[in-house]
Structures are given as C-alpha cells and as structure tokens.
Amino acid sequence: MEVATVVEDAVEYSFAMEYHGPPITRELPRAVPINVDRIPVASVVATPSFSDRLSLPVVQPISATDILSKKPPKDLELCSSPAELLTVSPTSVIAFESRNNEVSEDSYSKELGLGTETTVSPSSVSNAFEVREPESCHGNDVCALSGELSSDFECCNGDGEVNGVKEMRCSSISLDHSCEFVGGLESSGALEASDSFEKSREFSGSLCKSRLSSGFKESVDFNESNRTDWASNESVLSMDYLSSRVSSRKFGDVNNESGCDVRRAPVVTFCDIESDDGNTNEEFSRSEPEVVRAKKEPAIKVRKGACYRCLKGNRFTEKEVCMVCDAKYCTNCVLRAMGSMPEGRKCVTCIGYPIEESKRDLLGKCSRMLKRLLNDLEVRQIMKAEKLCEMNQLPPEYICVNGRPLYHEELIILQSCINPPKKLKPGNYWYDKVSGLWGKEGQKPSQVISPHLNVGGPIKADASNGNTQVFINGREITKVELRMLKLAGVQCAGNPHFWVNEDGSYQEEGQKNTKGYIWGKAGTKLLCAVLSLPVPSKSSYPFGEQVTSTNSRTMPDYLEQRAIQKLLMIGYDGSGTSTIFKQAKILYKDVPFSEDEREHIKSVIQSHVYSYIGILLEGRERFEEEILNGLRQNQSCDGPTLAGNVNANGEETLYSICPRLKAFSDWLLKIMASGTLEAIFPAASREYAPIVEELWGNAAFQATYKRRSELETLPSIASYFLERAVDILKPDYKPSDVDILYAERVTSSNGLSCVEFSFPELAYDDDADSGDLHDSLLRFQLIRLQAKGFGESCKWLQMFEDVRIIIFCVSLSDYDQFATDGDGNSLNKMLLSRKFFETMVTHPTFDQMDFLLLLNKYDLFEEKIERVPLTQCDWFDDFHPVISRNRSNSNSINHPTLGQLGFHYIAVKFKRLFASLTGRKLYVSQVKGLEPTSVDSALKYAKDILNWDEERPNFSLSEHSIYSTEASSYSQ
Numbered sequence: 008m009e010v011a012t013v014v015e016d017a018v019e020y021s022f023a024m025e026y027h028g029p030p031i032t033r034e035l036p037r038a039v040p041i042n043v044d045r046i047p048v049a050s051v052v053a054t055p056s057f058s059d060r061l062s063l064p065v066v067q068p069i070s071a072t073d074i075l076s077k078k079p080p081k082d083l084e085l086c087s088s089p090a091e092l093l094t095v096s097p098t099s100v101i102a103f104e105s106r107n108n109e110v111s112e113d114s115y116s117k118e119l120g121l122g123t124e125t126t127v128s129p130s131s132v133s134n135a136f137e138v139r140e141p142e143s144c145h146g147n148d149v150c151a152l153s154g155e156l157s158s159d160f161e162c163c164n165g166d167g168e169v170n171g172v173k174e175m176r177c178s179s180i181s182l183d184h185s186c187e188f189v190g191g192l193e194s195s196g197a198l199e200a201s202d203s204f205e206k207s208r209e210f211s212g213s214l215c216k217s218r219l220s221s222g223f224k225e226s227v228d229f230n231e232s233n234r235t236d237w238a239s240n241e242s243v244l245s246m247d248y249l250s251s252r253v254s255s256r257k258f259g260d261v262n263n264e265s266g267c268d269v270r271r272a273p274v275v276t277f278c279d280i281e282s283d284d285g286n287t288n289e290e291f292s293r294s295e296p297e298v299v300r301a302k303k304e305p306a307i308k309v310r311k312g313a314c315y316r317c318l319k320g321n322r323f324t325e326k327e328v329c330m331v332c333d334a335k336y337c338t339n340c341v342l343r344a345m346g347s348m349p350e351g352r353k354c355v356t357c358i359g360y361p362i363e364e365s366k367r368d369l370l371g372k373c374s375r376m377l378k379r380l381l382n383d384l385e386v387r388q389i390m391k392a393e394k395l396c397e398m399n400q401l402p403p404e405y406i407c408v409n410g411r412p413l414y415h416e417e418l419i420i421l422q423s424c425i426n427p428p429k430k431l432k433p434g435n436y437w438y439d440k441v442s443g444l445w446g447k448e449g450q451k452p453s454q455v456i457s458p459h460l461n462v463g464g465p466i467k468a469d470a471s472n473g474n475t476q477v478f479i480n481g482r483e484i485t486k487v488e489l490r491m492l493k494l495a496g497v498q499c500a501g502n503p504h505f506w507v508n509e510d511g512s513y514q515e516e517g518q519k520n521t522k523g524y525i526w527g528k529a530g531t532k533l534l535c536a537v538l539s540l541p542v543p544s545k546s547s548y549p550f551g552e553q554v555t556s557t558n559s560r561t562m563p564d565y566l567e568q569r570a571i572q573k574l575l576m577i578g579y580d581g582s583g584t585s586t587i588f589k590q591a592k593i594l595y596k597d598v599p600f601s602e603d604e605r606e607h608i609k610s611v612i613q614s615h616v617y618s619y620i621g622i623l624l625e626g627r628e629r630f631e632e633e634i635l636n637g638l639r640q641n642q643s644c645d646g647p648t649l650a651g652n653v654n655a656n657g658e659e660t661l662y663s664i665c666p667r668l669k670a671f672s673d674w675l676l677k678i679m680a681s682g683t684l685e686a687i688f689p690a691a692s693r694e695y696a697p698i699v700e701e702l703w704g705n706a707a708f709q710a711t712y713k714r715r716s717e718l719e720t721l722p723s724i725a726s727y728f729l730e731r732a733v734d735i736l737k738p739d740y741k742p743s744d745v746d747i748l749y750a751e752r753v754t755s756s757n758g759l760s761c762v763e764f765s766f767p768e769l770a771y772d773d774d775a776d777s778g779d780l781h782d783s784l785l786r787f788q789l790i791r792l793q794a795k796g797f798g799e800s801c802k803w804l805q806m807f808e809d810v811r812i813i814i815f816c817v818s819l820s821d822y823d824q825f826a827t828d829g830d831g832n833s834l835n836k837m838l839l840s841r842k843f844f845e846t847m848v849t850h851p852t853f854d855q856m857d858f859l860l861l862l863n864k865y866d867l868f869e870e871k872i873e874r875v876p877l878t879q880c881d882w883f884d885d886f887h888p889v890i891s892r893n894r895s896n897s898n899s900i901n902h903p904t905l906g907q908l909g910f911h912y913i914a915v916k917f918k919r920l921f922a923s924l925t926g927r928k929l930y931v932s933q934v935k936g937l938e939p940t941s942v943d944s945a946l947k948y949a950k951d952i953l954n955w956d957e958e959r960p961n962f963s964l965s966e967h968s969i970y971s972t973e974a975s976s977y978s979q
C-alpha cells in the first residue's frame with residue numbers, strides 16, 4: 008500500500024523521515040494504546056497570532072469529534088477516571104511490533120492495544136507522534152513516526168488504525184515532561200519512556216533516530232535536551248530534513264528475515280565522507296542501505312554567493328560558514344548572525360544542533376575573517392568551544408565497530424587510548440582487539456590502534472572481506488596482508504589461522520610457541536609502508552595501556568572524560584628536553600624506570616664514563632704536548648744539544664703517565680675514534696675497572712681533570728659521573744634516579760618517548776579546594792620528540808595534531824655556543840634554536856595551538872651571563888641592561904640580577920617573534936631542568952594554560968580581557 012493512501016484526510020500533516028542511523032540495540036519504547044473515549048480534549052484555540060519569526064511550536068489540539076471520526080480501533084480499552092489520564096506509568100512505552108513483515112493495518116491496530124496500567128493524554132501523544140510520509144517509503148509497511156508537533160492521529164487512516172509504523176524518530180519526542188503548548192492546551196499528559204537502558208543512553212537531536220522493525224524493541228531515554236527541539240519552530244522544521252535514503256534492497260532484506268533479531272546487525276552503512284580510497288568496496292558490496300544524512304537547511308534561501316543575512320555580495324565576497332546549515336555570512340553580518348558562538352561557528356538558530364559531518368575537519372580551525380573581526384582571545388575561545396563543546400562531538404552511535412554502534416563510554420575509551428584511530432569519522436569499522444588492527448569494514452587494516460579496548464562487538468571473520476583463507480585472530484585477511492606476511496617470511500601454506508599479539512608476535516592457533524614477530528624484521532615496516540598497511544605506532548607502549556571506563560567514570564565532566572591531554576615537548580638538540588622528560592617521570596611516576604630500563608641505562612652510563620675518560624686522556628696528551636713544546640722551544644733557545652729529544656734527561660711533565668696507562672689510553676682513544684666504544688663497553692667494564700681506578704688516582708690524570716673546563720668536548724655533566732667513576736664502573740653498579748637524570752642519551756633510541764601522568768594530589772593540603780582534586784584527576788601525556796626526528800620530514804608532526812600544547816625548550820646558556828648546521832656552517836646555537844622555533848610555530852599542524860616556551864638551564868645562564876656578555880649572540884645585540892649598583896641587595900624585584908634581566912629580555916625576544924609569526928601570545932617560563940621543583944612548576948604552568956583555556960568559554964567575551972594580563976608570566 009502506498010503511504011500516501013494511508014493519510015487520506017490529513018489536513019496539515021507532514022511526514023517523518025525514515026530512520027537510517029545505526030541499528031538500535033536497546034528496547035524501543037512501546038506505544039501504549041490510548042483510550043480514546045477517555046481522552047480529555049482541549050478545545051480548539053484560535054491560531055495564535057505569532058509572527059512568523061517567533062519560533063514557537065504550535066500544536067493542533069485534538070478534538071473529540073476528530074478522534075471519533077477516525078473510528079478508534081475496537082480493542083482500545085477505556086480508562087475509567089480522569090486521574091488515570093494524567094498518570095503515566097514509568098513502564099509506559101511505545102511499542103510497535105509486527106509478527107511478520109506483512110504488517111496489516113489490523114495487526115498494527117491490535118498491537119497498539121491499551122496497556123493496563125498506562126494512560127496517555129492525547130496531547131502528549133499528539134505532540135509526540137506524527138506520522139509523516141516518508142520521502143522514500145518503500146514497501147507498505149514503512150511509515151514513520153516522528154515526534155513533531157502536529158495535529159492528532161494523522162497516522163491513523165480512516166479506520167483509526169496506525170499503518171505499518173516501523174520507523175520512529177525519537178529525537179523530538181519529549182516524553183518525560185509535559186509539553187508546553189502554545190495553543191492553550193491544558194494538558195499535562197506525558198508519556199514516559201521507561202528507563203530500561205543498561206546504560207542510559209541519551210539521545211539528542213537527530214541522533215536518536217531509532218529504528219523499529221520486526222521483533223525489535225527499544226526503549227529510549229528521553230531527556231531534557233530533547234526539548235530544545237521544541238524551542239524553535241525553525242529548528243523543528245529543519246529537523247525534518249535530516250532525512251536519508253534507504254534502498255529498497257535493504258528493506259527487502261529486513262522484511263524477509265521476519266522474526267529474526269536484527270539488533271546487532273549493521274543496518275546502515277555510512278557514506279564515506281572522506282571517500283579516500285578509490286578502491287572502496289569493489290568486491291565488497293553488502294546489501295546495505297546507503298545513508299545520506301541530510302543536513303539542516305539554512306532558514307532562508309538566497310541567491311548563490313550572497314550573504315544569508317544582508318543578501319548582498321557575490322561568490323567572491325569573503326564569507327564565514329555555519330557548521331550546521333552551511334549558511335554563509337559576510338564580514339558585516341557574521342557576528343550578528345552567529346552571536347557569541349558558544350558552540351563555535353553556527354547561526355544563532357543552529358546552536359544546539361550537531362554539525363554537518365563533512366565539516367568536522369574544520370572544527371577549531373579559524374578563518375581569516377574571524378581572526379580579523381575578533382581579538383586573539385576571543386578567537387581562541389570560540390575555536391576551543393567549537394572543538395570541545397559536547398554538541399560538536401562525534402555522536403557515538405555514528406561509529407559502528409564490528410557491527411555494533413558504540414556507546415558514549417566506548418567512544419571515549421576509543422578516543423582517549425594511547426593510540427586512538429586517527430581522524431575518526433562516522434562509519435563502520437572493524438577492530439581486532441588482540442592485535443589492535445583497525446580498518447574500515449570490508450577493507451584491509453588501516454591502522455594499529457591500542458589493543459584490548461572494550462569497544463564494539465566481537466570481530467567477524469569477514470570483517471575485512473578477505474578471501475585468502477588465512478586468518479588472523481579470527482578474521483580472514485586480505486590479499487595485500489597475505490602478500491605482506493609472505494614477504495615478511497611468515498609461513499602461510501595450508502590456510503593457517505594465526506594468533507597475532509599487539510607486539511607482532513604470532514602463533515599458529517592451537518600451538519603454544521611464538522613463531523616470530525611480524526614487525527620484527529628490518530624490512531617489514533618498509534614493506535608495510537609500500538603496501539600501505541599499518542605498523543604499530545612507535546609511541547605505543549609495549550603493553551598497550553588501556554584507559555578503562557572505570558577510570559573515566561570517576562571524572563564527571565564530559566570534558567575531563569575526553570582524551571588525555573597531550574603535551575608535546577620539542578627543542579633543539581641539547582636544549583634539555585630529555586632531562587625535563589626524565590624529571591617528569593621521576594616526579595610523577597611511582598616507578599619511574601623499570602628494572603630493564605635501569606639495566607640498559609647502567610650500561611649507557613658506563614660507556615659514557617669511558618668516553619669522558621677518553622676525552623680527558625686526549626686532553627692529557629694535548630697538555631703534555633703543550634708543555635713539551637714549550638720545553639722544546641726553551642731548549643732550542645738554550646742551545647741545540649738537546650733539541651728533538653725532550654725526555655733525554657728523563658724529565659717528566661706534570662701530564663706524563665706510565666707506559667701501562669699510556670697503553671690503555673692509546674687503546675681507548677683508538678676505540679673511541681673508531682666509534683665502537685658502545686659496542687665494546689660495558690662488556691669490557693669488569694676487565695678495565697681496576698685500571699680506571701688506577702688512572703683516577705694518577706697525578707697526571709688528576710691534573711688534567713683540574714683543567715677539564717678547557718676540554719670543549721667534555722660535557723659539563725661529566726664531572727658528576729667522573730667523580731664516581733670507580734663506583735659506576737663496578738659490575739654491581741645500580742644507577743640512581745639522579746644518575747639517570749644526569750645521564751645523556753638514555754631516554755629513547757628512536758627520538759620519541761612519552762609518559763602518562765597526573766599531578767599528584769597534595770596530601771597535606773587539607774582545605775584543598777575542588778580545583779586541586781580536579782587537577783589530580785586530569786591525565787596528561789608528555790610526549791618528547793627529538794629534534795633529529797624532524798630532520799627527514801615534518802610529516803611526523805601530523806601525528807600530533809591532537810596535542811593540546813607545545814612545550815618548546817631552549818637552552819638559555821646556548822647564546823655563546825656554536826654548532827654546525829646541515830650545510831656544515833658553524834652557527835650560533837641560539838640562532839639555530841630560533842630557526843627551529845620558527846619552523847614549529849608556523850607549522851600548519853600547530854596552527855592555533857598554545858606554545859609554552861621553556862627557557863632552560865637558567866642555573867648555567869645566571870652564572871654565564873656574569874662572565875660572557877649576552878651580546879655574543881647577534882640576536883641579542885641590543886641588550887643593554889641597567890644594572891643596579893647595589894648588586895648585593897637580594898631584593899630581586901627592585902634590583903633584578905643580570906640573569907633575571909637577561910632572561911626577561913630573551914623571553915620578550917621570543918614573544919615578539921611569536922607574535923609576529925602568529926599574532927598570538929607566547930607563554931614563557933624559565934626552568935632549571937636538573938631541579939625537580941622547577942620542572943614541576945613549569946609543567947604545572949602548562950596545565951594551568953590548558954585549564955585556563957578550557958574555562959574561558961565559561962566567560963562571556965567581554966570578560967576575557969581581564970585574563971589577558973594574567974595569561975603570561977612575562978608580558979611585553
């Protein structure tokens with residue numbers, strides 16, 4: 008039957024759209040039949056004379072005659088008392104059941120039988136339901152209910168029967184509140200949805216389109232937020248356009264599976280917004296409906312290119328776009344049309360609506376127009392709000408994992424894990440929880456995400472639509488994966504079933520032994536890159552740390568539940584990033600370094616000590632040479648007799664050593680020159696420990712050590728270890744935290760390291776306000792990336808687009824230091840740092856991101872600036888401090904030290920540079936990397952910047968200005 012015939016005498020009806028969202032896995036509300044005769048009926052009110060602009064929903068009251076004329080079904084029971092009419096049982100639900108797909112009008116009317124304990128007032132029903140003609144109704148049983156304001160039972164046909172009601176849009180059904188009607192309906196009737204969700208699932212906006220189909224019950228938690236739909240007539244209307252197309256094919260499928268539970272089956276596929284891969288699903292074509300989620304239309308239609316408000320302009324006029332309805336506004340109108348933008352760039356009427364998915368990538372990316380119109384703080388506040396406000400978050404049910412739409416908690420787990428799926432978009436995905444492999448349904452894996460996340464359903468064998476008869480963790484793999492396995496040397500004969508762990512170790516199913524590591528071979532990663540297959544991310548922890556939902560549940564606020572906050576720390580080589588990183592581990596981790604790490608670090612430290620000794624021995628040779636040269640000259644002046652043979656009279660210089668030590672020295676220097684030091688030590692440590700002891704006690708060595716400041720290649724930290732060289736080189740040496748902190752090159756081999764932490768609660772602080780508690784719940788991930796990592800390409804940086812703040816380290820003491828750049832030129836290290844800073848600050852990935860500049864090694868700087876003028880560095884040539892005469896006066900505010908002045912001067916230099924590049928404000932702090940408290944406060948400052956950024960949206964725009972002065976410890 009055509010739907011059009013269903014609603015024959017409808018006066019002012021409209022049709023709901025079919026539901027095309029992901030399958031609903033919960034009970035759907037049962038519609039409780041209505042005792043028509045007992046329905047209190049409001050009198051018809053004259054159409055209120057609201058102007059068109061006033062967006063208030065108008066309800067057509069049900070008149071008794073209307074109802075009666077629609078011949079209520081005979082099996083509707085009657086209610087006996089008016090009181091009952093206002094009572095709504097908590098179990099009252101709306102049920103639509105059909106025993107088979109051939110739903111007759113009769114069967115529906117029967118099933119709409121009255122529940123005994125439930126009564127529903129007509130007005131609530133009329134508000135809640137309106138059957139609209141689905142734009143694309145296929146099949147006679149497809150009709151839709153939408154919770155629109157409408158007149159009475161237009162879903163009833165002439166016989167008063169509801170026809171083939173299969174689709175219901177819950178979004179705008181406000182059930183647990185009596186609806187406030189404009190038409191003067193006195194009704195307070197409400198239809199309550201039972202809260203039978205295991206997890207209360209709140210639907211909002213268009214998200215809660217639930218699909219009702221055969222044998223399929225759902226109950227929906229209707230909450231307050233749904234009522235926003237009522238607030239605006241415009242919105243309600245526009246919601247209607249959130250339509251979708253469903254191919255008849257799918258309906259055929261569903262209908263043919265009569266009586267089968269389709270809860271867990273993927274009902275929809277999502278249009279691939281990115282539609283990146285051209286090879287999409289060629290072989291893979293499940294008979295699934297294609298869904299196109301239509302968008303909220305702009306309130307008005309305008310000439311192409313014109314501004315939606317003033318109607319002026321052409322397509323060349325610069326315009327800002329509404330993230331929801333795509334309305335475009337010119338410079339003059341945008342602020343009026345969008346107001347204070349509490350949810351980012353949306354027309355005022357679109358606030359509270361989900362964004363158009365295709366615009367998700369634009370979230371938080373500010374346009375030039377806004378940058379011109381608003382000040383920096385306002386822009387950042389709006390962009391933050393746009394990115395973080397709840398309404399703009401990805402709706403969990405748009406993400407289907409292994410055939411099941413996600414719950415809110417699951418999406419959070421997914422997004423906040425160590426290796427979340429990149430650029431997650433609505434769609435159907437498969438996820439292999441054991442290995443962490445992740446891909447689009449029907450396609451090869453695209454990523455390795457954190458394993459063991461409790462999201463989605465169990466993986467299906469055909470998840471990636473493989474046809475190789477080779478299985479990994481229960482999934483039949485794709486051809487390209489099989490090719491990779493074969494090239495990686497994995498035996499694939501005999502259609503094996505592999506069990507692959509997150510570390511890439513694999514076993515054949517049923518066997519105990521690990522057969523090898525898939526990613527272990529040198530060429531495999533390259534191979535994967537060539538085949539565009541994912542490899543485990545370097546940042547992944549060996550044991551994929553899982554963010555459990557229990558964890559996130561302790562944090563009430565949505566924003567806190569979100570992701571862990573990522574702090575990316577970068578800096579030019581030698582700036583101290585690894586020191587600060589280690590300091591953070593020591594500060595915030597109960598076990599900063601594992602036994603294995605310590606064992607590894609021990610050998611690194613030991614080989615360092617040998618290299619320091621080597622540098623000293625080299626120095627000793629130099630000093631000895633110098634003295635001998637001096638002697639030679641003296642002697643040549645005295646007379647020719649002794650020339651050429653300095654030791655002829657057996658004279659020894661202060662720097663001479665005995666032949667045995669000399670032999671060791673020669674050998675060590677040779678090893679160092681060949682660059683194999685690390686390979687030989689510390690294995691040789693035991694053997695050479697005694698000779699080192701002897702060396703340390705040697706007068707010539709000690710004399711050299713006294714002159715160590717003359718040895719450029721000896722790092723200043725060397726003395727810390729050399730003083731204890733004898734102990735350190737013993738086999739049973741165990742590096743302490745401080746040893747590790749001071750040791751160079753112990754953090755990571757690949758240039759990337761990360762640590763997850765939160766700031767510990769202050770136990771002693773009794774009256775700690777909730778702010779402190781709040782802070783201790785925030786989780787951070789400090790990621791340190793070595794400057795070398797940028798060498799080859801900045802492509803890496805795209806991995807970090809979700810970091811919240813960039814911590815850029817500069818060593819203050821670099822101003823008189825030189826290093827060779829890529830072209831072999833010797834350049835001032837401060838200038839090299841500046842160049843790197845400029846590159847990072849202007850990198851597109853970090854656009855709009857906060858930068859915190861840590862001016863490190865303040866201790867060295869304070870000392871150095873007294874000896875070496877800051878003007879040694881060209882960039883600082885206008886540093887002319889006015890120094891207080893009374894330098895001994897320790898009142899640092901009135902009489903700043905040269906160090907303080909220098910620091911402040913450099914901070915301002917960087918701030919100006921930053922402002923000239925970005926137009927924004929740079930945060931700066933000084934730090935002493937070797938001092939725990941100093942690093943602690945620097946990192947807390949980073950946290951404060953983030954907190955402060957998050958809180959800003961709570962203040963109106965005008966209030967921001969007061970913060971701007973507090974924003975930085977050192978404003979210009």
Ligand SMILES: Nc1nc2c(ncn2[C@@H]2O[C@H](COP(=O)(O)OP(=O)(O)OP(=O)(O)O)[C@@H](O)[C@H]2O)c(=O)[nH]1
Pocket residue numbers: 578579580581582583584585586587722724748749750751752753793863864865866867934935936937938
């Ligand atoms: N005196 C002093 N030395 C520091 C400070 N911070 C770091 N250092 C030393 O500076 C040297 C370089 O620091 P690293 O932490 O290795 O810095 P990095 O070069 O950015 O990091 P990697 O190259 O990855 O090791 C090390 O010897 C540190 O001990 C500081 O605040 N004061």
Ligand SMILES: [Ca+2]
Pocket residue numbers: 580581582751752
């Ligand atoms: Ca270093």
